[in-house]
Amino acid sequence: MSFLNVAKQFAKSVDDLALGITVVQENDDFTPAGQWAEMTMLSHDFDSLGKSGAGDEQSGICQISLFDAATGTLQGSLLGIADAINAGFRHGAEFSDFTDTVFIQRVTRNAGRVSGGFYQIDLSIYWTSYTDR
């Protein structure tokens, strides 16, 4: 699976969750307001599975950052969205809308914090995929 297909797969899978907030991709041009989510594909690792065998195993992290412009209010709303994402990307979930399959390993979240004037919670989705050569 290519970089592009993995990113497209996550974009589609998050879109399918119908979170009800604006979801932007990395390097998207948009003006933040209210609540929104931004998706970033962090760097991938490759492990060769043999010279002429099944191909390469890729693994990486899809980060979904949840933002709220209204700092100083309760975090419950963002946590509800975090729960929806967590439920959609449970361990063992598989997505195969673009050529190969993306396997979900786990989802983690960091502690919420106010960063640059926005309340922010980050979710990290650890994934694996395989490429046939």
Add this chain to the structure above:
Amino acid sequence: MTDNTQTVSPDGFASALNKILERFDLQNIESADLVMRETTKNMFGSIIEDTPVGDFDPAHAGTLKGGWEITTGSAYSGLTGRMTPRRTRKGLRIPRLITKQGSKDIYLTNNVPYINVAEYGGYKKNPKLGTLDKRTGRYVIRSKGGFSKQAPKGMVRKNMAKAGHFLTEAANKVLKG
């Protein structure tokens, strides 16, 4: 009974066996410690090497890399004040982690205030001038729609996710070496 014959009593046999087991035990402890130290050095080293240098301000370049501190027992709570833009795993000193008395917890901590921004990214509300590039003396607007954006680097998570690889590599190096 001839002079060169020795009788091993049940007690003597137990004592000899104990000595052998103790020697094996010490060897295993030594090997386990070497594997853990090698694993830790490569994992912590990768995190430090992947930490951004901050090339916009030469006077502070390497603050984030230098901010990593290795401690045992508890996490570091201060600021190192080090600026080491070229810091790599080569200079890291990992203490003994596994001894006969037990094992130690080891921590890698960074308390520089913007470490979370480097790891997770973030926005800044209403930046006024943009970021000053001290090399050129110009302010560079790196924002979208009036909001400055810094992309995540993920130096901690991506290396922690490779813990198994670091352990395998260390075990292969130490136990086959």
